[in-house]
Amino acid sequence: MELEGITKRFPGVVANKDIGFKVRRGTVHAIVGENGAGKSTLMKILYGVQRPDEGSIRVDGKEVNLHSPSDAIAVGIGMVFQHFQLADNFTVLENVTLGAEKLHGIGDAARTKIREISDSYGLDIDPDALVADLGVGARQRIEILKVLYRNARIIILDEPTAVLVPQEVEELFDNLRGLKAEGLTVLFISHKLDEVLSVADSVTVIRRGTTIDTVDPKSVNARQLAELMVGSQLPTPETEESTVTDKVVLRTEDIVLAGGAATRNVLDGISLTIRAGEVLGIAGVEGNGQAELVEVIMGMREPTSGLVFLHDKDISDWHVREIREAGVAYIPEDRHRHALLLEAPLWENRVLGHQTEEPNAKGGLINAAGAKADTERIVRDYDVRTPSIHVKAASLSGGNQQKLIVGREMSHQPKVLVAAHPTRGVDVGAQASIWDIIRTARRDGLAVLLISADLEELIGLSDTIHVILRGRLTGTFDPDTVTAEDLGAAMTGATGHEPGGDVDQPSADASAHPGAAPSADPGADPSVKPSDSKDAR
Structure with a gap:
């Protein structure tokens, strides 16, 4: 593939300007840059979602005009988006064959082909599983399978490792080398x-919409690459000295969430204590109960048994709004599905979750002027790069969307921050900003529950790390001594001992295939079926 002079303009902004580079056949070609640098726009152009205003694209030496994703697929280009393009109420088979019915039909031939691709690339996907029942990791594997099913020869992967533990990352990379x-x-x-x-x-x-350089990865290190991207050094999530106090802010006591009559519990005896000035990290492969734990704490699910305390108050049966008003801030794991109204302007998104609180409300009504003024402050204080607070949230890059969410949640003097994957899919600059915010809030006495698939982030920011596996806390780790590999092994059940906690012995599938999600992912383990949720993820 060869790009030359690619330029794309939107009202008030030039997203891409004179981008050009060549991609050799049979290689992995990485594209890096800040959020807002123009990567997503460029990938959408390559996949036919958007048309360039200027420039040309050549595939195998022949110029192509991509008016739609169908055109891209026809010339062998497939894309796996960072935010998945799946219908929750469809099965894997129905999602994969949707729009590609002419290839292998929608019945047994398609099912056989899906199983063949899944086995060939180690994706462990059941074609008859309902997507709504699957975790994030399994959904990503379905997206990759969709692209391979359509016979793509050029595959665009947008943030493919965001939800993977180290062992799974290596497995993915092995698959890429096979491709x-x-x-x-x-x-x-x-x-x-x-x-x-x-x-x-x-x-x-x-950087800023244009190509800076194409380099050989053997000739640069991560810090040099970061400097090319943002003009500064690569940030690290390291915290300073401990700020943990004796004051208990949030406590869960033996939380159980039943998984149905024929299945094990989704959560089984979860007891946690978070103190003022403490960051408590939770490590786990997607689908092991961490999302459900957050939902119980936030009042989105009613636990089967057990209690949640904010300070000394039992909030187990409180509604979400009561919990939010009591000082519990929340950064959801999927900003598009749970944190933003993408078609609404930024100032309306600032109101979400805080519609009864100042400056958003006055006399029982929404105070639009107050919300707009405070949105201007958030944009300024949290470096949200936008031409206006009146543009749609969808027009912001992922990192700027996330900074808006963090700014919104930190604007009400919270006592507790529940942060699920707070830096997923953001660049090193936005990542550094969010880490600084968490570190500052920790020093000021905020209690933080941090759930992250980024093990460097967990180790760097946390005061204590718990591992969750099959709905149980199976290990407690000291961030000063634990390694990412240790955590990855504990998360997948590939080790028989984790210090500081009672540990399940690994099942046969986990020990035979360490790092694979099937044993821990409800979409791949038929014994795991998430219970009904107010939020049908």
């Missing part, structure tokens, strides 16, 4: 620079 060996080409977009350097054959850096 390369078969002559497939991979465009790999990621903010994890160490991963980029380990898997890519070439790296193109984009």
Whole structure:
């Protein structure tokens, strides 16, 4: 593939300007840059979602005009989006064949083909599973399978490792190397620079909408690459000295969430204590109960048994609004589904979750003027890069959307912050900003529950780390001594001993295939069926 002079303009902003680079067949070519640098726009152009205003794209030496994703698929380009494009109420088979019915039909032939691709690339996908029952990791594997099912020869992967533990990342990279060996080409977009350097054959850096350079990953390190991206050094999530106090702010006591008559509990005896000035980290493969734990704490689910205390008050049966008004801030794991109204302006998004509190409300009514003024402050204080508070949230890059959410949640003097994957899919600059906010709030006495798939982030920010596996807390780790590999092994059940906690012995599938999600992912383990939720994820 060759790009030359790609330029794309939107009202008030030039997203791409004179972008050009070449991608060799049978290679992994990484694209890196800040949020807002123009990567997503460029990938949408390559996939036919948007049309460039200027420039040309050549595939196998032939210029192509991509008016739609169908055109891209026809020339062998497939894309796995960071935010998945799946219908929850469809099965895997129905999602994969949707729009591709002519390839293998919608019955047994398609089912056989899906199983064949799944087995060939180690995706462990059941074609008859309902997508609504699957965790984030399984959904990502379905997206990759969809692209392979359509015979793509050039595969665009947008942040593919965001939900994976280290062992699973290595497994994915092994798969990418296998794709390369078969002559497939991979465009790999990621903010994890160490991963980029380990898997890519070439790296193109984009800054402020234009290409800065294409480099050989063997000739640069992560810090040099970060400097090319943002003009500054790569941030680290390290915290300073301990600020943990004796004051208990949030406590859960033996939380149980039943999984149905024929299945094990989704949550089983979860007891946690978070003190003022403490960051308590939760590590786990997606689908092991961490999302349900957050929902119980936030009042979105009623626990089968057990209690949740805020200070000394039992809030187990409180509604979400009462919990929010009592000082519990919340950064959801999926900003598009749970934190933003993408078609609403920024100032309306600032009101979400705080519609009864000042400055958003006055006399029982929404105070639009107050909300707008405070949105201007958040944009300024949290460096949300936007031309106006009146633009739609959908027009912001992922990192700027996340900074808006963090600014909104920190604007009400919270006592507790429940942060689920707070830096997922954001660049090193936005990541550093969010880490600084958490560190500052920790020093000021905020109690933080941090759930993250970024093990460097967990180790760097947390005062204590618990591992959750199959709905149980199976290990407690000291961030000063634990390694990402240790955590990854504990998260997948591939180790028989974790210090500081009672540990399940690994099941046969987990020990035989360490790092794989099937044993811990409800979409792959038929014994795990998430219970009904007020939020049908």
